[in-house]
Every structure is written in structure tokens, then in C-alpha cells.
Amino acid sequence: MKIIKGSANPKAEEKNFYQLSDFIYNLENPLFGKKENEKYIWTLFKKVKNNWKQVSGNIKYGEKVPYTFGEKVVGIPFKIEVHIERKNLFNKNEKVLAATLIVTPKTKNESTIGRVILLNREKANVNTAKFNESLTAEARTSNLVGKEITFYLWEEGATEYKKYQKPKTAQVDKYGIAKVKFILSDYATPQTWMSFFTGDDAVTKKFFVTASYQLKEVTNKTPVTVTDQQQPETKKKQSGPIEKLTEIVLIGVEKTAELFDDKTKTPTSIGKAAKQESPSNCVCKEQYKDLIWGGKVSCEFRKKVVQICAELWGESRKLEMANGLMAVMKVETWGSFKAHHREGFKSANDNSKDLTISSFHKDSGSKSSRAVGLIQFTQDALEGMNEFPKSTPATKGTQPRYDALNRLKLSYAQMGEIRQLDKVKKYFEPAKSKIKTPEDIYLHVFAPKGVGQKDDFLLYAKDTIEYKNNNSVDKDNNGIQRKEILARFYESKNEGIKNKTSNFSCGIDDKKDDIKATGIVTYHIYADGKIEKHIPKKIKSGYEQKYKYIFHDKENKEHEICIVDFIFANKRNNGITISSIPKGYTKTYSYPRGGNAQTAYVYPNGDICVEGTRYGFKKYPKGSGKVELVRMKDGLSYNNGNVKIYYSFKSSQRKYCNPESYAGLIGALATLGRADVLCTGMCFEDATSYPSVTHPNGDSADTAYYSALAVEQKKVNAFKHFNFKNIYRGKTGWYPNLIGTKYSKGHEDHLHAGDFDSNIVKTIKE
Structure with missing residues (x-):
């Protein structure tokens, strides 16, 4: 049995050598090497519309041959075939396929994250830290100047889901370096909190950082070790975007499974934290009581929306524009206001953590992608935000590109509403000067060319795809005009007035946080x-x-x-319901008598299948x-x-x-x-x-x-x-x-x- 040795992802414009080799034995062994009168013939095929087409004029001979692929074929699969031509027992020539290899060229100017480091710049020993100190993360990159790198700080032992919470971003400078600072106390797991704050000084914890760019990830090799308990210092509360909370050392534990939830970024101080001057009533009651659809979202959500609109369109217009944005999000999410709301669904009652990239496939198959989120982010929107790269002739319409797009949308679905509101702001920022009214906010999401136009402006003429998708709003049967598209916006706005909040729970009130627990x-x-x-x-x-x-x-x-x-x-x-208990389980156990469940079957990957009395078989991944x-x-x-x-x-x-x-x-x-x-x-x-x-x-x-x-x-x-x-x-x-x-x-x-x-x-x- 023979194989082809060589890169399956050769760089474009570079000469790459491929060699025919025995699967087990070295070609230098005369018993298993090339035999007399054998000829090796190399043929190259290109994938065209799911079929392999031979590349003409590219026949090569020998045990080792070079191939050079151009930039124009980056991302296109090629197949290399090697045939052996030799005499058979009857002394006649025969040609036998010896080996094949699929290769997909990559660009020579590939953008990469080469090395990631995490260190404590405040100490001589940069690989150690105290619990209330800051860490600096740096990513050394190639061909990424001006691009945004996302960093995730995580504690050793953190689950995959927990690793990707509370990211920070930084732009790559002219030297190819992106740099961010983390406050350690914001990133420890709940178990670490319990260890440190119950006086266990012997606990040693290690922290790592992962840098990510367009689904490429690199993690530092040398961790920073935290070895002693330090009561964090409470800094003066800062006013500014929610992402600046990572610069405020306020300690709180939401629940054992989750330190901070995206919906509540305001942590609770511990013990004798610095006192804050608080009004006698919740501040939301005065500042956000007139926000439409406020009754459908959390206090933190309301504050974030108003804050975004103040930063985009000014303090004096923040509530007016925030009402417009709330009306838009209600329409786009069918009133769910959920980060994981997907196109084609009228509700978002599923758990975002259970979604996969296939959850974004349309009925047409895997080469498709549903819009997602508070304003229904589409591929065009994500490309315009520089969150997803534009296609090339080689990548357009390919399955890997759709998979990458749906993987990005999955991350949007699972980031939570508060973090996704930052993405909403990013979508509007380039056009904020053109957006003059709440109506323009809606148009910028639904039909950007209608922003700033008059009410009779023709958005979609008849016989266009856009018209067919929205023909129900064409009341005059003369194409869809701006005013007709806005009918849904006004309907949402009027309905939202009836759904303002009356439940104010931002947590700022005059009740003191008296501890009422003794020993438990x-x-x-x-x-x-x-x-x-x-x-x-x-x-x-x-x-x-x-x-x-x-x-x-x-x-x-x-x-x-x-x-x-x-x-x-x-x-x-x-x-999920299954037809029978699959083979391959490693152990079984019985459930307590008196219920419907009878036997559990446990599998090596941790899945459990259950057999019951009368409801069939169920699988719990x-x-x-x-x-x-x-x-x-x-x-x-x-x-x-x-x-x-x-x-x-x-x-x-x-x-x-x-x-x-x-x-x-x-x-x-x-x-x-x-x-x-x-x-x-x-x-x-x-x-x-x-x-x-x-x-x-x-x-x-x-x-x-x-x-x-x-x-x-x-x-x-x-x-x-x-x-x-x-x-x-x-x-x-x-x-x-x-x-x-x-x-x-x-x-x-x-x-x-x-x-x-x-x-x-x-x-x-x-």
C-alpha cells in the first residue's frame, strides 16, 4: 500500500514537492522500494461542479514531483493521482492506481496569529499574579494590521462554554501586535471565588488567554499562576460603555454555574465594599419609564439601548431614537427580543446553548444561512461590519464558507442580548450621520437605500425578489414605497407604548445588603x-x-x-426520542422505583440513553x-x-x-x-x-x-x-x-x- 507524502494545504505561488511512499516501509528498503521497469505517472485533477476534471498538460513522472498552485485557485480542491506502469506476469504493460491525495491550496499571504503571550507587567516574575492584579495579553500576528483580534481569558479547568465569555477586543497595530488588559478578578470561576473568599490560601490557579480571528484560535503556552488570596480593591464606579465593566473590580457571584450572565453585568459587591450613593427609588423609574417595549426586556437591556442611542445620536435625542430601535427589534424578533432568534421562526423558546451550525440551515440545505439576532444579522450585514470576510471567486458558495458563516452566527446567538447590543451599535455606527429619525433606524435595517428619503420613495419595484418577499405591504399595487414599509414600524411603535415597564429592578435602591447567613x-x-x-x-x-x-x-x-x-x-x-438503545454503552444503572424511568445506559462520550415504562427510549446528550x-x-x-x-x-x-x-x-x-x-x-x-x-x-x-x-x-x-x-x-x-x-x-x-x-x-x- 502506497501513500503520497506532501502538504494537503500548499501555499499559493510556492513550489511544493510530493513523493510516493510505502505506507509502512521506507522506499530505501530494496525489498519494498521501486521495482525494475516500473514507471510512476502523476496526474492532476481539479474539482469543477462536484466532478473531477483533469488538468491538461500537467502529467509528471518519477517518485518525487513538484506542483505550484496560483492565487486564483486558492480554496479549490485538487486531486493528485499516481499510477504505476509495469509489466505483468504475461509480460504485458499494465497501469495500476497506486495512491491519491486531495489538496486545497491556501493563499501565500495568509493572515495568521503567530504567538500569544499572557503576563503580569507589574512584577519581575511576569508569570505570577495576585488575585486583584491585572494581566496583559498580546497577540503577534502576520498580515492583520488594522484588523480586530478577540481575546478570551480563562481559568484552567473552565468548560469550553465558559472559556468564551466576556471577551475583549483590540486592533492590530502597525507592528502586527494586538494588546489588551484583563482584571483577574473578573474572570475566575465560581469555585475559585469560593476558595479565595473562604480563606483557602493554599489554592493555586492558572490562567490562560486565547486570541481569535475569523475562527482561527491560538492559546498561550505559559500560564500565569495565582497563588495567594487578595481582597480586591473597589474602584470608583466609571461611567461609560458596559464593556468598561472589566475595569471595575466589584466582586459578585451570580450562581455556581455562572459568574456573570450577559443579562446582568452589574455585579454585587462583597462584604464591606465601597458605599454608593443611591437614590431612594430605582433610577430606571425616572430615566427609562417611557421606553416602549421596556416591559419585555430586562433593566440592563433598557439601560444599554438608551446608552447606545445617546452615544450614536446625542443625549438630547437618546430616548426618541431608543424608542425607534426598540420598535425595530420587536419587529425583527417577533417580540422575543432574544439574541438567538432565527429567521423563519416566530418564537425563540429554544435554549441557545443547544443550537449548532445546522440550526441556521434553511430548508434548502446546508448551503444556506438564516439571519439571527436582535436586528436579524445577515451575511451582508456581517460583511459590512467586518465581522465576516467577503467572498472570493474560489470561496463563493462553498460549503466551508457557509459553515464558517453559520459558526459566526452561532456565536452571535450564544453571546446573549447585552453583548449583542454592542454588535447592534457597531452595525449602526458607520451610518449614524445619515440616520436622522427613528424611521431611518428601521430603514437602515430593512432597506438601507430608503434612509433619508421621502415617503413616496420607491424601494422595491415589481418583479424584484425584494418585492415578492414583501408584496403584502403594497397597498397601491404600484411597487413598495418607503411609507408602506414603515407601516410595520409604526404599528410596532404604537403597540410598544402599551408595553412599557412598570417593574423596575436595576438594583439601585435604598435597601442595604445585610448578610443574613450564619455558617451556611x-x-x-x-x-x-x-x-x-x-x-x-x-x-x-x-x-x-x-x-x-x-x-x-x-x-x-x-x-x-x-x-x-x-x-x-x-x-x-x-x-430526543430514539427507536432503541444503541450499542456501545459502557455501564448501566437503575433509577429509583416509583417513576417512569427504569434504566440508564451510559456511553464513553458521556451521553445517557434511558429506557422507561411506557414512553419509549430517550437520549440525553x-x-x-x-x-x-x-x-x-x-x-x-x-x-x-x-x-x-x-x-x-x-x-x-x-x-x-x-x-x-x-x-x-x-x-x-x-x-x-x-x-x-x-x-x-x-x-x-x-x-x-x-x-x-x-x-x-x-x-x-x-x-x-x-x-x-x-x-x-x-x-x-x-x-x-x-x-x-x-x-x-x-x-x-x-x-x-x-x-x-x-x-x-x-x-x-x-x-x-x-x-x-x-x-x-x-x-x-x-
């Missing part, structure tokens, strides 16, 4: 819907893996509800990282004064859930105040949720229906009050009359309260 991490659940997680400086022995839950009634009287254990499990993606789960009480029966918190399990052994979701459930039960709540389960200890495929990881609570609409509506309202965002129900009888719910298949026998908003949980450390 405690969730404080308040009757008004607020939840706080209090973390003491020292945790008592035996309580390291436990949480306490306390409910505060309307008179702020405390009710200690329970103490539960918590564990960490591999995170699970949503499940292993997700990225770990999830924290509490072991729920088998039942609660708390009755004290005006507070009743009851539940019992019905035909389910799914008794694990997310700690924040459990706090939300307790709050909802207290709000409902009934003693007959039947819980049909959350998830199992391994984070699967058979027979449900929609709520692994314990983020959702299932409960049996009451027999009357009025009582069930009260339960729905209670879950809504405690920030369960999506309530799913069946379509039987009066179920469709439940206000604030959505129909979802498989919910005829139970109500599903899902997507608990962990952003409302405020963390306070001693």
Missing part, C-alpha cells in the same frame, strides 16, 4: 418576588454541600423552610460543563401564620432541581398558599428528565392540574410572580383559557413552569 449559604425568598443568595465568609463544617431556604412574608417575618443537599452533575442538552442540583425534599408541609408552603410528589422520582429554581418554586408555593399541590417532578440526579425531553438540569417544575380554571390560574400567576418565564399547558378543555401560558405538546396532564430567570437572584457575600 442561604436563599432568602421575599413575598414581593425578590430572591437573595447570602454567602457567609466561613461555612461551618458539614454544611459545605448544603443550602438553606428562608421565606419572608409580607411583614418581612422570616420562615425557615428547609435545608437541602446539593451536588454537581454533568450538564445535559435537551433530550452530554452538555458542556457541570450543573448544580439540589436534592428536593420529598415533600414540604409548612404552615405558620399566614404562610402555607406545601407540595408532594405524584408518580415521580425526579427529585433534583437547580438551586435557584427551587427558591422560585418555594416562593410560588407560598404565593399560592394551598396544601394540595402535586409535583410531577424536575430531574434526576444525573440531570436527565425522562420522560420529558425539555427540562433536563432541573430548571423547570411540573405540577398536576387542578380541576378548576380559577385555581389553576392562581398557580400560573404565582409561578409568573416568581419569574418562571415560560408556562406551558395542554389544549384540552379550559387549558387554552389560562392567561400567560403557551400550548406545548405533551402537557395534557400537567402544567410546566420553565425557564426560571436566575438573573433576579441577587448574591450578597459577607
